[in-house]
Amino acid sequence: MMAGTTDSPGSASSDEAAGGGPAPAPARRSWLWHWPDEVACAASAQALAGTIATHPDLRDATIELLGPLGAGKTTFVRQLLRALGVSGRVKSPTYTVVEPYHAGGLDISHFDFYRFEDARELVDAGLRETFAAPGLKLVEWAERAGAWRPAADLQLEIEPQADESRRVRVRALTPRGEALLA
Numbered sequence: 561m562m563a564g565t566t567d568s569p570g571s572a573s574s575d576e577a578a579g580g581g582p583a584p585a586p587a588r589r590s591w592l593w594h595w596p597d598e599v600a601c602a603a604s605a606q607a608l609a610g611t612i613a614t615h616p617d618l619r620d621a622t623i624e625l626l627g628p629l630g631a632g633k634t635t636f637v638r639q640l641l642r643a644l645g646v647s648g649r650v651k652s653p654t655y656t657v658v659e660p661y662h663a664g665g666l667d668i669s670h671f672d673f674y675r676f677e678d679a680r681e682l683v684d685a686g687l688r689e690t691f692a693a694p695g696l697k698l699v700e701w702a703e704r705a706g707a708w709r710p711a712a713d714l715q716l717e718i719e720p721q722a723d724e725s726r727r728v729r730v731r732a733l734t735p736r737g738e739a740l741l742a
């Protein structure tokens with residue numbers, strides 16, 4: 561569901577949202593993946609982590625994880641964080657909204673906007689500074705932040721199938737997003 565995307569903030573400082581209305585950016589490239597299980601998900605996470613680790617210009621990328629409750633968004637983020645060298649517990653930020661990590665000289669913020677009923681809560685929570693700061697941003701339930709969210713470079717839309725496998729629609733929205741999968 562796309563709650564929050566209609567009440568555009570019309571922010572003076574938001575170039576992406578200029579013109580009033582968060583029209584979804586067209587994908588520059590898209591792919592269809594299939595994860596039969598969590599092992600396949602981990603393999604994708606490892607490949608992505610390898611690309612990020614070797615390309616310093618990709619370190620400030622924003623990656624959105626889309627998909628229904630229980631799709632496997634946190635699972636993918638957890639595997640990506642581990643692959644990037646984060647050790648210890650990775651908890652879902654459903655209640656804290658954001659969890660910060662640091663590994664291998666890389667700052668990472670894991671967001672979850674599930675609880676947001678109004679996109680303005682993101683501003684009230686002072687999260688725009690975190691968005692503007694350097695570092696990798698991994699965002700669950702980004703659509704609930706409406707036009708206030710950081711512009712995504714890459715979207716992974718995870719669709720659970722009847723057999724418990726996952727179909728993943730991958731969209732690169734920027735050159736950086738394309739480079740993440742090159």
Ligand SMILES: Nc1ncnc2c1ncn2[C@@H]1O[C@H](COP(=O)(O)OP(=O)(O)OP(=O)(O)O)[C@@H](O)[C@H]1O
Pocket residue numbers: 595596597598599601627628629630631632633634635636652700724725726
């Ligand atoms: N690729 C996968 N294949 C099979 N099962 C998976 C896969 N990814 C996640 N799961 C299972 O799905 C369940 C939900 O996963 P997860 O918590 O990552 O979902 P989520 O999308 O983050 O949900 P929420 O919207 O509540 O944040 C977990 O039990 C997990 O083990």
Ligand SMILES: [Mg+2]
Pocket residue numbers: 633634635652672700
């Ligand atoms: Mg989650």
